[in-house]
Amino acid sequence: MIIDKQEFDVNGVNYIIRSAEEQDAKVLSEIRMQIDGETENMDRESGEAFIDVLGFEQLIQADSASPRNLFLVAQVDDRIVGFSRCQGNSLKRLAHKVEFGVCILKEFWGYGIGKNLLKVSIDWADTNSITKINLSVLETNDKAIRLYQKLGFEIEGVLKNDKILSDGKYYNTIMMGRFNGRKDS
Template sequence: MNIEKQDFIVKGLAYSIRSAEEKDAEALSRLRVQIDGETENMDREQGEAFIGPAEFTEIIHLDKEKDRNLFLVADVQGEIVGYSRCEGSDLKRFCHKVEFGVCVARNHWGYGIGKKLLELSIHWADTSGVEKMTLNVLETNDKAIELYKGMGFEIEGIMKKDRRHADGKYYDTIVMGRFKS
Protein backbone atom coordinates (compact mmCIF):
# COMPACT_ATOMS: atom_id res chain seq x y z
CA MET A 1 0.00 0.00 0.00
CA ASN A 2 1.13 3.59 -0.61
CA ILE A 3 0.51 6.95 1.03
CA GLU A 4 1.00 10.46 -0.29
CA LYS A 5 4.27 12.20 0.53
CA GLN A 6 4.06 14.59 3.47
CA ASP A 7 6.54 17.32 4.37
CA PHE A 8 7.51 18.48 7.87
CA ILE A 9 9.81 21.05 9.44
CA VAL A 10 10.78 20.36 13.06
CA LYS A 11 13.46 22.34 14.92
CA GLY A 12 14.69 23.69 11.59
CA LEU A 13 15.01 20.24 9.96
CA ALA A 14 12.95 19.74 6.81
CA TYR A 15 12.03 16.16 6.04
CA SER A 16 9.49 14.17 4.08
CA ILE A 17 7.74 10.93 4.82
CA ARG A 18 6.62 8.88 1.88
CA SER A 19 6.08 5.33 0.78
CA ALA A 20 9.27 3.39 0.13
CA GLU A 21 10.25 3.03 -3.51
CA GLU A 22 12.40 0.37 -5.10
CA LYS A 23 15.11 3.01 -5.72
CA ASP A 24 15.47 3.26 -1.90
CA ALA A 25 16.62 -0.35 -1.51
CA GLU A 26 20.37 0.26 -1.40
CA ALA A 27 20.07 3.14 1.06
CA LEU A 28 17.72 1.09 3.27
CA SER A 29 20.16 -1.80 3.35
CA ARG A 30 22.99 0.49 4.51
CA LEU A 31 20.78 2.35 6.99
CA ARG A 32 19.53 -0.84 8.64
CA VAL A 33 23.10 -1.99 9.34
CA GLN A 34 24.02 1.51 10.59
CA ILE A 35 21.07 1.77 12.97
CA ASP A 36 21.61 -1.73 14.34
CA GLY A 37 25.07 -0.55 15.41
CA GLU A 38 23.84 2.71 16.95
CA THR A 39 21.40 1.45 19.56
CA GLU A 40 20.59 -1.54 21.73
CA ASN A 41 16.88 -0.98 21.05
CA MET A 42 16.87 -3.01 17.83
CA ASP A 43 16.50 -6.79 17.71
CA ARG A 44 19.79 -7.31 15.91
CA GLU A 45 23.42 -6.55 16.47
CA GLN A 46 25.15 -4.72 13.65
CA GLY A 47 25.37 -6.88 10.53
CA GLU A 48 23.08 -9.66 11.78
CA ALA A 49 20.22 -10.85 9.57
CA PHE A 50 21.56 -8.68 6.75
CA ILE A 51 19.05 -7.61 4.11
CA GLY A 52 20.70 -6.56 0.88
CA PRO A 53 19.37 -4.21 -1.78
CA ALA A 54 17.83 -7.05 -3.81
CA GLU A 55 15.89 -8.29 -0.79
CA PHE A 56 14.74 -4.77 0.11
CA THR A 57 13.59 -4.29 -3.48
CA GLU A 58 11.46 -7.41 -3.17
CA ILE A 59 10.02 -6.33 0.21
CA ILE A 60 9.12 -2.89 -1.17
CA HIS A 61 7.53 -4.43 -4.25
CA LEU A 62 5.45 -6.89 -2.20
CA ASP A 63 4.40 -4.24 0.33
CA LYS A 64 3.04 -2.02 -2.45
CA GLU A 65 0.85 -4.90 -3.66
CA LYS A 66 -0.51 -5.95 -0.26
CA ASP A 67 -3.42 -4.05 1.30
CA ARG A 68 -2.21 -4.91 4.81
CA ASN A 69 1.41 -3.75 4.42
CA LEU A 70 2.86 -0.25 4.54
CA PHE A 71 6.54 0.65 4.16
CA LEU A 72 7.42 4.30 4.85
CA VAL A 73 10.72 6.17 4.68
CA ALA A 74 11.84 9.47 6.18
CA ASP A 75 13.84 11.52 3.68
CA VAL A 76 16.08 14.50 4.51
CA GLN A 77 17.28 16.21 1.32
CA GLY A 78 17.35 12.92 -0.59
CA GLU A 79 18.91 10.89 2.25
CA ILE A 80 16.87 8.13 3.91
CA VAL A 81 17.27 8.64 7.69
CA GLY A 82 14.54 6.39 9.04
CA TYR A 83 11.79 3.99 8.10
CA SER A 84 8.81 2.14 9.43
CA ARG A 85 6.87 -0.86 8.31
CA CYS A 86 3.48 -2.34 9.02
CA GLU A 87 3.12 -5.97 8.05
CA GLY A 88 -0.16 -7.84 8.03
CA SER A 89 -1.00 -11.48 7.63
CA ASP A 90 -2.94 -13.30 4.93
CA LEU A 91 -4.22 -15.77 7.54
CA LYS A 92 -7.92 -15.19 8.23
CA ARG A 93 -7.49 -15.40 12.00
CA PHE A 94 -4.89 -12.63 11.96
CA CYS A 95 -5.91 -10.45 9.01
CA HIS A 96 -7.45 -7.84 11.34
CA LYS A 97 -4.05 -6.69 12.61
CA VAL A 98 -0.62 -5.48 11.54
CA GLU A 99 2.74 -5.45 13.29
CA PHE A 100 4.54 -2.10 13.41
CA GLY A 101 8.28 -1.46 13.57
CA VAL A 102 10.30 1.75 13.29
CA CYS A 103 13.91 2.94 13.32
CA VAL A 104 15.61 6.30 12.90
CA ALA A 105 19.33 7.08 12.54
CA ARG A 106 20.76 8.40 15.80
CA ASN A 107 21.89 11.73 14.28
CA HIS A 108 18.24 12.44 13.45
CA TRP A 109 16.74 11.64 16.85
CA GLY A 110 14.83 14.47 18.49
CA TYR A 111 13.07 15.77 15.38
CA GLY A 112 9.88 13.78 15.79
CA ILE A 113 10.63 11.53 12.82
CA GLY A 114 9.72 8.31 14.63
CA LYS A 115 6.54 9.90 15.96
CA LYS A 116 5.51 11.10 12.49
CA LEU A 117 6.17 7.65 11.02
CA LEU A 118 3.96 6.19 13.76
CA GLU A 119 1.21 8.81 13.32
CA LEU A 120 1.04 8.24 9.57
CA SER A 121 1.02 4.47 10.08
CA ILE A 122 -1.81 4.76 12.60
CA HIS A 123 -3.80 6.99 10.24
CA TRP A 124 -3.25 4.53 7.39
CA ALA A 125 -4.30 1.60 9.60
CA ASP A 126 -7.42 3.37 10.90
CA THR A 127 -8.55 4.30 7.38
CA SER A 128 -7.65 0.95 5.79
CA GLY A 129 -9.78 -1.37 7.89
CA VAL A 130 -6.97 -2.49 10.18
CA GLU A 131 -8.44 -3.09 13.62
CA LYS A 132 -5.28 -3.61 15.66
CA MET A 133 -1.63 -2.59 15.55
CA THR A 134 0.97 -4.47 17.58
CA LEU A 135 4.63 -3.85 18.33
CA ASN A 136 7.47 -5.07 20.52
CA VAL A 137 9.75 -2.72 22.45
CA LEU A 138 12.80 -3.20 24.66
CA GLU A 139 11.98 -2.67 28.35
CA THR A 140 14.66 0.02 28.71
CA ASN A 141 13.41 2.13 25.78
CA ASP A 142 11.40 4.48 28.00
CA LYS A 143 10.97 7.24 25.39
CA ALA A 144 9.46 4.82 22.88
CA ILE A 145 7.18 3.23 25.49
CA GLU A 146 5.85 6.66 26.52
CA LEU A 147 5.37 7.64 22.87
CA TYR A 148 3.44 4.46 22.16
CA LYS A 149 1.27 4.91 25.26
CA GLY A 150 0.55 8.49 24.21
CA MET A 151 -0.60 7.21 20.82
CA GLY A 152 -3.09 4.76 22.35
CA PHE A 153 -0.98 1.62 22.70
CA GLU A 154 -1.34 -0.47 25.84
CA ILE A 155 1.00 -3.00 27.35
CA GLU A 156 -0.42 -6.43 26.58
CA GLY A 157 2.35 -8.54 28.00
CA ILE A 158 5.98 -8.92 28.88
CA MET A 159 8.29 -11.56 27.48
CA LYS A 160 10.69 -12.13 30.38
CA LYS A 161 14.40 -12.44 29.64
CA ASP A 162 13.53 -12.40 25.96
CA ARG A 163 16.86 -11.01 24.77
CA ARG A 164 20.47 -11.31 25.81
CA HIS A 165 22.68 -8.41 24.85
CA ALA A 166 26.42 -8.17 24.37
CA ASP A 167 26.78 -7.16 28.04
CA GLY A 168 25.60 -10.69 28.95
CA LYS A 169 22.46 -9.38 30.65
CA TYR A 170 18.93 -10.48 29.86
CA TYR A 171 16.24 -7.96 28.99
CA ASP A 172 12.47 -8.14 28.75
CA THR A 173 10.47 -7.35 25.63
CA ILE A 174 7.24 -5.44 26.12
CA VAL A 175 4.39 -6.38 23.80
CA MET A 176 2.04 -3.49 23.06
CA GLY A 177 -1.17 -3.19 21.07
CA ARG A 178 -3.60 -0.54 19.92
CA PHE A 179 -7.16 -1.15 18.81
CA LYS A 180 -8.76 1.21 16.36
CA SER A 181 -10.67 3.84 18.30
Template structure:
Protein backbone atom coordinates in the same frame (compact mmCIF):
# COMPACT_ATOMS: atom_id res chain seq x y z
CA UNK B 1 0.22 0.06 0.01
CA UNK B 2 1.27 3.57 -0.95
CA UNK B 3 0.82 6.93 0.80
CA UNK B 4 1.56 10.37 -0.62
CA UNK B 5 4.64 12.29 0.58
CA UNK B 6 4.14 14.59 3.57
CA UNK B 7 6.58 17.34 4.62
CA UNK B 8 7.39 18.08 8.28
CA UNK B 9 9.65 20.62 9.98
CA UNK B 10 11.04 20.98 13.50
CA UNK B 11 13.99 22.97 14.86
CA UNK B 12 14.76 24.35 11.38
CA UNK B 13 15.09 20.80 10.07
CA UNK B 14 12.63 19.63 7.43
CA UNK B 15 11.97 16.08 6.31
CA UNK B 16 9.57 14.11 4.17
CA UNK B 17 7.72 10.91 5.01
CA UNK B 18 6.58 8.83 2.05
CA UNK B 19 6.13 5.30 0.81
CA UNK B 20 9.30 3.50 -0.18
CA UNK B 21 10.03 3.06 -3.89
CA UNK B 22 12.21 0.50 -5.64
CA UNK B 23 14.95 3.12 -6.00
CA UNK B 24 15.19 3.28 -2.17
CA UNK B 25 16.37 -0.33 -1.84
CA UNK B 26 20.11 0.34 -1.58
CA UNK B 27 19.64 3.22 0.88
CA UNK B 28 17.25 1.20 3.04
CA UNK B 29 19.77 -1.63 3.23
CA UNK B 30 22.49 0.79 4.34
CA UNK B 31 20.31 2.70 6.82
CA UNK B 32 19.03 -0.48 8.47
CA UNK B 33 22.60 -1.71 8.90
CA UNK B 34 23.63 1.67 10.34
CA UNK B 35 20.75 1.80 12.82
CA UNK B 36 21.47 -1.75 13.99
CA UNK B 37 24.95 -0.54 14.98
CA UNK B 38 23.73 2.61 16.74
CA UNK B 39 21.33 1.13 19.28
CA UNK B 40 20.67 -1.99 21.33
CA UNK B 41 16.92 -1.52 20.97
CA UNK B 42 16.63 -3.82 17.95
CA UNK B 43 16.78 -7.60 18.04
CA UNK B 44 19.87 -7.68 15.82
CA UNK B 45 23.48 -6.72 16.25
CA UNK B 46 24.95 -4.90 13.28
CA UNK B 47 25.21 -7.22 10.29
CA UNK B 48 22.84 -9.90 11.58
CA UNK B 49 19.94 -10.82 9.32
CA UNK B 50 21.33 -8.43 6.73
CA UNK B 51 18.93 -7.44 3.95
CA UNK B 52 20.74 -6.49 0.76
CA UNK B 53 19.55 -4.20 -2.03
CA UNK B 54 18.05 -7.07 -4.07
CA UNK B 55 16.03 -8.37 -1.10
CA UNK B 56 14.81 -4.84 -0.32
CA UNK B 57 13.60 -4.46 -3.90
CA UNK B 58 11.48 -7.58 -3.43
CA UNK B 59 10.16 -6.35 -0.07
CA UNK B 60 9.27 -2.92 -1.48
CA UNK B 61 7.52 -4.41 -4.49
CA UNK B 62 5.55 -6.85 -2.33
CA UNK B 63 4.62 -4.17 0.24
CA UNK B 64 3.48 -1.69 -2.42
CA UNK B 65 1.08 -4.31 -3.83
CA UNK B 66 -0.28 -5.46 -0.46
CA UNK B 67 -3.20 -3.82 1.32
CA UNK B 68 -1.86 -5.10 4.68
CA UNK B 69 1.80 -4.11 4.39
CA UNK B 70 3.34 -0.66 4.44
CA UNK B 71 6.93 0.54 4.16
CA UNK B 72 7.45 4.23 4.91
CA UNK B 73 10.72 6.13 4.71
CA UNK B 74 11.78 9.45 6.19
CA UNK B 75 14.11 11.65 4.13
CA UNK B 76 16.24 14.61 5.16
CA UNK B 77 17.79 16.43 2.19
CA UNK B 78 16.82 13.50 -0.10
CA UNK B 79 18.67 11.04 2.15
CA UNK B 80 16.79 8.24 3.91
CA UNK B 81 17.25 8.55 7.68
CA UNK B 82 14.41 6.40 9.00
CA UNK B 83 11.77 3.85 8.14
CA UNK B 84 8.66 2.12 9.44
CA UNK B 85 7.57 -1.27 8.16
CA UNK B 86 4.24 -2.87 8.89
CA UNK B 87 3.37 -6.46 8.06
CA UNK B 88 -0.06 -8.04 8.02
CA UNK B 89 -1.55 -11.17 6.52
CA UNK B 90 -4.70 -12.53 4.92
CA UNK B 91 -5.41 -15.34 7.38
CA UNK B 92 -9.08 -15.11 8.36
CA UNK B 93 -8.39 -15.24 12.10
CA UNK B 94 -5.63 -12.60 12.13
CA UNK B 95 -6.23 -10.46 9.04
CA UNK B 96 -7.55 -7.64 11.25
CA UNK B 97 -4.13 -6.91 12.74
CA UNK B 98 -0.63 -5.84 11.73
CA UNK B 99 2.75 -5.65 13.44
CA UNK B 100 5.34 -2.96 12.86
CA UNK B 101 8.85 -1.81 13.64
CA UNK B 102 10.55 1.50 13.10
CA UNK B 103 14.03 2.96 13.22
CA UNK B 104 15.65 6.36 12.86
CA UNK B 105 19.35 7.17 12.38
CA UNK B 106 20.64 8.43 15.74
CA UNK B 107 21.87 11.74 14.29
CA UNK B 108 18.23 12.60 13.52
CA UNK B 109 16.66 11.67 16.85
CA UNK B 110 14.70 14.43 18.55
CA UNK B 111 13.03 16.13 15.59
CA UNK B 112 9.87 14.04 15.52
CA UNK B 113 10.68 11.61 12.74
CA UNK B 114 9.73 8.53 14.76
CA UNK B 115 6.56 10.19 16.05
CA UNK B 116 5.48 11.31 12.58
CA UNK B 117 6.27 7.94 10.99
CA UNK B 118 4.11 6.34 13.67
CA UNK B 119 1.26 8.85 13.31
CA UNK B 120 1.15 8.53 9.52
CA UNK B 121 1.15 4.76 9.86
CA UNK B 122 -1.71 4.85 12.38
CA UNK B 123 -3.75 7.10 10.06
CA UNK B 124 -3.15 4.67 7.22
CA UNK B 125 -4.13 1.68 9.39
CA UNK B 126 -7.28 3.34 10.68
CA UNK B 127 -8.35 4.29 7.14
CA UNK B 128 -7.67 0.82 5.78
CA UNK B 129 -9.70 -1.31 8.15
CA UNK B 130 -6.85 -2.43 10.39
CA UNK B 131 -8.40 -3.07 13.81
CA UNK B 132 -5.27 -3.88 15.83
CA UNK B 133 -1.63 -2.80 15.68
CA UNK B 134 1.03 -4.62 17.69
CA UNK B 135 4.71 -4.13 18.41
CA UNK B 136 7.53 -5.32 20.62
CA UNK B 137 9.79 -2.90 22.48
CA UNK B 138 12.76 -3.45 24.78
CA UNK B 139 11.98 -2.57 28.40
CA UNK B 140 14.84 -0.05 28.52
CA UNK B 141 13.57 1.93 25.52
CA UNK B 142 11.57 4.36 27.66
CA UNK B 143 11.30 7.08 24.97
CA UNK B 144 9.69 4.66 22.53
CA UNK B 145 7.36 3.24 25.16
CA UNK B 146 6.23 6.75 26.11
CA UNK B 147 5.61 7.62 22.45
CA UNK B 148 3.59 4.45 21.91
CA UNK B 149 1.50 5.10 25.04
CA UNK B 150 0.76 8.66 23.87
CA UNK B 151 -0.54 7.18 20.60
CA UNK B 152 -2.92 4.81 22.38
CA UNK B 153 -0.85 1.64 22.77
CA UNK B 154 -1.11 -0.35 25.97
CA UNK B 155 1.06 -3.10 27.45
CA UNK B 156 -0.43 -6.48 26.58
CA UNK B 157 2.34 -8.70 27.85
CA UNK B 158 5.91 -9.10 28.96
CA UNK B 159 8.44 -11.62 27.66
CA UNK B 160 10.82 -12.23 30.57
CA UNK B 161 14.56 -12.67 29.97
CA UNK B 162 13.84 -12.24 26.29
CA UNK B 163 16.91 -10.27 25.11
CA UNK B 164 20.56 -10.79 25.98
CA UNK B 165 22.56 -7.55 25.93
CA UNK B 166 26.11 -7.24 27.28
CA UNK B 167 25.69 -10.36 29.40
CA UNK B 168 22.38 -9.29 30.97
CA UNK B 169 18.84 -10.42 30.19
CA UNK B 170 16.07 -7.91 29.55
CA UNK B 171 12.33 -8.03 29.08
CA UNK B 172 10.49 -7.38 25.86
CA UNK B 173 7.25 -5.45 26.24
CA UNK B 174 4.41 -6.42 23.89
CA UNK B 175 2.13 -3.46 23.17
CA UNK B 176 -1.04 -3.13 21.17
CA UNK B 177 -3.51 -0.53 19.97
CA UNK B 178 -7.08 -1.30 18.98
CA UNK B 179 -8.73 1.18 16.63
CA UNK B 180 -11.17 3.33 18.60
Protein backbone atom coordinates in the same frame (compact mmCIF):
# COMPACT_ATOMS: atom_id res chain seq x y z
CA MET C 1 0.25 -0.11 -0.16
CA ILE C 2 1.37 3.26 -1.51
CA ILE C 3 0.42 6.49 0.28
CA ASP C 4 0.85 10.18 -0.51
CA LYS C 5 3.95 11.83 0.88
CA GLN C 6 3.65 14.12 3.88
CA GLU C 7 5.94 16.97 4.91
CA PHE C 8 7.09 17.82 8.45
CA ASP C 9 9.18 20.53 10.10
CA VAL C 10 10.32 19.65 13.61
CA ASN C 11 13.00 21.53 15.58
CA GLY C 12 14.30 23.14 12.39
CA VAL C 13 14.59 19.92 10.39
CA ASN C 14 12.38 19.57 7.32
CA TYR C 15 11.61 16.04 6.19
CA ILE C 16 9.11 14.03 4.22
CA ILE C 17 7.56 10.69 4.92
CA ARG C 18 6.68 8.73 1.82
CA SER C 19 6.23 5.19 0.59
CA ALA C 20 9.43 3.32 -0.11
CA GLU C 21 10.40 2.96 -3.77
CA GLU C 22 12.56 0.29 -5.40
CA GLN C 23 15.38 2.78 -6.00
CA ASP C 24 15.63 3.19 -2.19
CA ALA C 25 16.77 -0.43 -1.75
CA LYS C 26 20.53 0.18 -1.75
CA VAL C 27 20.34 2.97 0.83
CA LEU C 28 17.88 1.01 2.99
CA SER C 29 20.25 -1.96 3.08
CA GLU C 30 23.10 0.30 4.18
CA ILE C 31 21.27 2.34 6.81
CA ARG C 32 19.58 -0.72 8.35
CA MET C 33 23.02 -2.13 9.10
CA GLN C 34 24.19 1.23 10.46
CA ILE C 35 21.11 1.67 12.67
CA ASP C 36 21.44 -1.88 14.04
CA GLY C 37 24.95 -0.94 15.21
CA GLU C 38 23.92 2.39 16.79
CA THR C 39 21.55 1.15 19.46
CA GLU C 40 20.70 -1.94 21.44
CA ASN C 41 16.99 -1.14 21.09
CA MET C 42 16.88 -3.18 17.88
CA ASP C 43 16.58 -6.98 17.78
CA ARG C 44 19.74 -7.30 15.67
CA GLU C 45 23.36 -6.31 15.92
CA SER C 46 25.00 -4.71 12.90
CA GLY C 47 25.25 -7.23 10.07
CA GLU C 48 22.87 -9.77 11.55
CA ALA C 49 19.89 -10.82 9.43
CA PHE C 50 21.40 -8.75 6.62
CA ILE C 51 19.01 -7.75 3.84
CA ASP C 52 20.76 -7.00 0.56
CA VAL C 53 19.56 -4.68 -2.22
CA LEU C 54 17.56 -7.42 -3.94
CA GLY C 55 15.93 -8.34 -0.63
CA PHE C 56 14.81 -4.75 -0.06
CA GLU C 57 13.58 -4.47 -3.65
CA GLN C 58 11.44 -7.56 -3.10
CA LEU C 59 10.11 -6.23 0.23
CA ILE C 60 9.22 -2.89 -1.35
CA GLN C 61 7.46 -4.57 -4.30
CA ALA C 62 5.47 -6.88 -2.04
CA ASP C 63 4.56 -4.15 0.45
CA SER C 64 3.54 -1.74 -2.31
CA ALA C 65 1.20 -4.33 -3.81
CA SER C 66 -0.34 -5.49 -0.52
CA PRO C 67 -3.30 -3.64 1.04
CA ARG C 68 -2.14 -5.00 4.44
CA ASN C 69 1.49 -3.80 4.32
CA LEU C 70 3.03 -0.33 4.46
CA PHE C 71 6.71 0.48 3.95
CA LEU C 72 7.59 4.12 4.69
CA VAL C 73 10.84 6.08 4.53
CA ALA C 74 11.75 9.37 6.19
CA GLN C 75 13.82 11.64 3.98
CA VAL C 76 15.74 14.79 4.95
CA ASP C 77 16.62 16.67 1.76
CA ASP C 78 17.63 13.77 -0.51
CA ARG C 79 18.85 11.51 2.29
CA ILE C 80 16.85 8.62 3.75
CA VAL C 81 17.33 8.78 7.51
CA GLY C 82 14.90 6.12 8.72
CA PHE C 83 12.07 3.82 7.81
CA SER C 84 9.13 1.89 9.20
CA ARG C 85 7.07 -1.08 8.14
CA CYS C 86 3.63 -2.36 8.95
CA GLN C 87 3.40 -6.01 8.06
CA GLY C 88 -0.02 -7.60 7.85
CA ASN C 89 -1.30 -11.08 7.33
CA SER C 90 -3.70 -12.49 4.76
CA LEU C 91 -5.11 -15.15 7.11
CA LYS C 92 -8.70 -14.19 7.94
CA ARG C 93 -8.24 -14.57 11.69
CA LEU C 94 -5.24 -12.23 11.64
CA ALA C 95 -6.13 -9.87 8.78
CA HIS C 96 -7.40 -7.15 11.15
CA LYS C 97 -3.91 -6.39 12.50
CA VAL C 98 -0.38 -5.41 11.51
CA GLU C 99 3.02 -5.50 13.20
CA PHE C 100 4.83 -2.15 13.31
CA GLY C 101 8.60 -1.68 13.36
CA VAL C 102 10.70 1.48 13.05
CA CYS C 103 14.35 2.53 12.93
CA ILE C 104 15.96 5.98 12.66
CA LEU C 105 19.60 6.97 12.26
CA LYS C 106 20.83 8.12 15.68
CA GLU C 107 21.90 11.55 14.42
CA PHE C 108 18.23 12.22 13.57
CA TRP C 109 16.74 11.24 16.93
CA GLY C 110 14.78 14.06 18.57
CA TYR C 111 13.07 15.39 15.45
CA GLY C 112 9.82 13.45 15.78
CA ILE C 113 10.65 11.21 12.83
CA GLY C 114 9.75 7.97 14.60
CA LYS C 115 6.63 9.55 16.08
CA ASN C 116 5.50 10.83 12.68
CA LEU C 117 6.24 7.52 10.95
CA LEU C 118 4.00 5.90 13.56
CA LYS C 119 1.29 8.56 13.26
CA VAL C 120 1.21 8.17 9.46
CA SER C 121 1.01 4.39 9.95
CA ILE C 122 -1.84 4.75 12.45
CA ASP C 123 -3.77 7.01 10.05
CA TRP C 124 -3.21 4.49 7.25
CA ALA C 125 -4.39 1.62 9.44
CA ASP C 126 -7.46 3.50 10.66
CA THR C 127 -8.56 4.28 7.11
CA ASN C 128 -7.87 0.79 5.73
CA SER C 129 -9.93 -1.44 8.04
CA ILE C 130 -6.91 -2.43 10.12
CA THR C 131 -8.10 -2.32 13.70
CA LYS C 132 -4.98 -3.35 15.59
CA ILE C 133 -1.31 -2.43 15.48
CA ASN C 134 1.17 -4.49 17.49
CA LEU C 135 4.77 -3.65 18.32
CA SER C 136 7.50 -4.72 20.68
CA VAL C 137 9.94 -2.53 22.58
CA LEU C 138 12.89 -3.17 24.87
CA GLU C 139 11.97 -2.53 28.53
CA THR C 140 14.76 0.06 28.91
CA ASN C 141 13.47 2.22 26.04
CA ASP C 142 11.34 4.43 28.31
CA LYS C 143 11.05 7.27 25.80
CA ALA C 144 9.57 4.97 23.15
CA ILE C 145 7.21 3.32 25.64
CA ARG C 146 5.88 6.73 26.75
CA LEU C 147 5.41 7.78 23.10
CA TYR C 148 3.56 4.59 22.26
CA GLN C 149 1.28 5.02 25.27
CA LYS C 150 0.61 8.65 24.32
CA LEU C 151 -0.49 7.43 20.87
CA GLY C 152 -2.95 4.92 22.33
CA PHE C 153 -0.86 1.78 22.73
CA GLU C 154 -1.27 -0.38 25.82
CA ILE C 155 1.08 -2.89 27.34
CA GLU C 156 -0.33 -6.31 26.54
CA GLY C 157 2.42 -8.50 27.87
CA VAL C 158 6.05 -8.99 28.77
CA LEU C 159 8.47 -11.49 27.31
CA LYS C 160 10.74 -12.10 30.28
CA ASN C 161 14.51 -12.39 29.81
CA ASP C 162 13.91 -12.06 26.08
CA LYS C 163 17.17 -10.40 24.99
CA ILE C 164 20.80 -10.49 26.05
CA LEU C 165 22.53 -7.14 25.58
CA SER C 166 26.21 -6.24 25.44
CA ASP C 167 26.46 -6.11 29.25
CA GLY C 168 25.64 -9.85 29.31
CA LYS C 169 22.39 -9.27 31.21
CA TYR C 170 18.91 -10.39 30.21
CA TYR C 171 16.21 -7.82 29.42
CA ASN C 172 12.45 -8.02 28.93
CA THR C 173 10.59 -7.16 25.75
CA ILE C 174 7.33 -5.24 26.22
CA MET C 175 4.54 -6.23 23.85
CA MET C 176 2.18 -3.34 23.08
CA GLY C 177 -0.95 -2.96 21.00
CA ARG C 178 -3.31 -0.24 19.83
CA PHE C 179 -6.86 -1.30 19.09
CA ASN C 180 -9.15 0.96 17.11
CA GLY C 181 -12.43 -0.85 16.84
CA ARG C 182 -15.24 -2.41 18.75
CA LYS C 183 -14.18 -4.65 21.61
CA ASP C 184 -16.36 -7.63 22.39
CA SER C 185 -16.40 -8.41 26.08
